[in-house]
Amino acid sequence: MTRTQLETGTTLLDGPAGSMEVIVDAPVHPPRGIAVVAHPQPLLGGSATHKIPHLLARAMKDDGWLVARPNFRGVGASQGTHDGGVGETDDVVALIARLRSMHPGMPLALVGFSFGAFVQSRVARRLADLGEPARHVVLAGLPTGEVEGQRCYEPEGGLSGVLIIHGENDNRVPLGALLDWARPLSQPIMVVPGADHFFTGRLPVLRSLVLSHLART
Numbered sequence: 001m002t003r004t005q006l007e008t009g010t011t012l013l014d015g016p017a018g019s020m021e022v023i024v025d026a027p028v029h030p031p032r033g034i035a036v037v038a039h040p041q042p043l044l045g046g047s048a049t050h051k052i053p054h055l056l057a058r059a060m061k062d063d064g065w066l067v068a069r070p071n072f073r074g075v076g077a078s079q080g081t082h083d084g085g086v087g088e089t090d091d092v093v094a095l096i097a098r099l100r101s102m103h104p105g106m107p108l109a110l111v112g113f114s115f116g117a118f119v120q121s122r123v124a125r126r127l128a129d130l131g132e133p134a135r136h137v138v139l140a141g142l143p144t145g146e147v148e149g150q151r152c153y154e155p156e157g158g159l160s161g162v163l164i165i166h167g168e169n170d171n172r173v174p175l176g177a178l179l180d181w182a183r184p185l186s187q188p189i190m191v192v193p194g195a196d197h198f199f200t201g202r203l204p205v206l207r208s209l210v211l212s213h214l215a216r217t
Contacts, residue, residue: 008061013098015070016090017080023048023069025057031066033135033214034099035109036092036123038116040141042075042082043149052113052140052198052206059207063214065109070095072119085115085153089122096127107135109214114172114197117142118155125156133161138210140165141197143173144181157185163213164188165206167195 008026012019037053037060040046048054048069057067072088073080080087096108108127112120117139124137142164143153166178168191175191182189190209195202 021077025061032064033107038112040114109136121155
């Protein structure tokens with residue numbers, strides 16, 4: 001990866017499963033930090049161009065972050081097949097290693113929505129265990145337990161500096177199920193009143209919460 005490949009646009013990078021398609025949103029001025037935004041469930045049509053990762057990436061770029069949005073395995077031009085979050089975690093960790101090698105010492109932000117939030121919880125744990133934690137982690141619509149399609153998720157918990165945002169009326173991941181997961185961990189949850197899984201009509205609130213969290217030192 002060269003610096004010119006980190007200009008705004010789409011690029012193909014070498015990943016653990018082959019080519020990985022990454023959308024880059026680069027700020028006009030030197031970045032204040034690097035960020036990876038992860039998209040929702042590929043089996044349900046999720047991709048890096050989904051409205052929520054797109055919205056958050058553009059907002060973070062405007063706020064001075066260099067943002068990378070990878071397409072998970074089997075999505076777009078990314079090679080490989082869906083791996084339930086395991087291989088996807090490896091891919092994001094590899095992408096972060098490249099970003100960090102180009103921008104050493106810069107703060108790292110991990111942002112994920114839905115399945116992407118599950119993946120980012122695993123990435124955050126991996127980095128923390130390596131002694132190289134992300135400074136900011138934001139997980140929105142985090143799936144836990146059994147969800148639609150008989151998929152079951154056990155996100156990583158017990159991480160510091162994590163903001164979890166959830167819709168009060170999320171019908172895909174009921175708030176009660178998330179609270180059951182969070183309760184033994186004493187993990188706070190930021191609940192957006194009236195919001196569904198996709199934060200319909202509440203996207204400005206989601207955007208504001210994410211940017212406010214990233215502004216913390």
